[in-house]
Amino acid sequence: MVDPMSPTPLYVQVADLLAAEIKSGGIASGAAIPSESRLQQEHGVSRGTARRAVALLVERGLVVTVPQRGTYVKPA
Amino acid sequence: MVDPMSPTPLYVQVADLLAAEIKSGGIASGAAIPSESRLQQEHGVSRGTARRAVALLVERGLVVTVPQRGTYVKPA
DNA sequence: GTGTATTTGTTCGTATGTATC
DNA sequence: CGATACATACGAACAAATACA
Numbered sequence: 340m341v342d343p344m345s346p347t348p349l350y351v352q353v354a355d356l357l358a359a360e361i362k363s364g365g366i367a368s369g370a371a372i373p374s375e376s377r378l379q380q381e382h383g384v385s386r387g388t389a390r391r392a393v394a395l396l397v398e399r400g401l402v403v404t405v406p407q408r409g410t411y412v413k414p415a
Numbered sequence: 416m417v418d419p420m421s422p423t424p425l426y427v428q429v430a431d432l433l434a435a436e437i438k439s440g441g442i443a444s445g446a447a448i449p450s451e452s453r454l455q456q457e458h459g460v461s462r463g464t465a466r467r468a469v470a471l472l473v474e475r476g477l478v479v480t481v482p483q484r485g486t487y488v489k490p491a
Numbered sequence: 492g493t494g495t496a497t498t499t500g501t502t503c504g505t506a507t508g509t510a511t512c
Numbered sequence: 513c514g515a516t517a518c519a520t521a522c523g524a525a526c527a528a529a530t531a532c533a
Binding site: 348349350384385386387388391 | 529530531532533
């Protein structure tokens with residue numbers, strides 16, 4: 340769960356949760372991660388925050404976003 | 416209420432009021448205390464004074480301040 | 492993608508009372 | 513007596529990050 344008391348920005352927390360889920364295999368290579376709207380609901384954040392979280396994963400090279408399709412876990 | 420006539424500095428009075436509210440459970444662990452601007456309004460003091468009050472609570476170890484987020488009651 | 496609101500961080504200036512030199 | 517220093521308190525303004533709509 341995200342922690343409002345943490346000094347870590349919410350979008351970083353969401354990104355870290357997703358990264359952990361990817362690393363553990365909870366989301367397989369090539370599979371889509373939850374949509375922005377799903378991330379909103381699951382973590383109780385705004386869409387802007389969800390978007391930033393995904394953008395962070397893209398920066399880290401963990402996922403690739405395909406316009407009008409979704410965001411997918413990169414193959415190792 | 417804060418008393419401008421008291422020899423106790425206003426920022427100490429505000430800090431003591433907040434400390435009492437925390438101790439009594441009026442503000443739970445992990446919950447945010449009022450923002451500086453709210454403390455201004457509630458106690459009729461300047462923001463500088465509100466800031467000093469919060470800083471005092473941080474010194475006492477009662478709360479932690481997260482930049483651009485807020486100030487939260489430390490877990491016991 | 493944009494715009495707005497909120498919150499803390501920071502820096503000025505001014506005024507007052509107290510204490511010190 | 514005058515001059516200085518310090519702490520308190522207020523006011524205003526702006527910056528930056530976060531979050532939401």
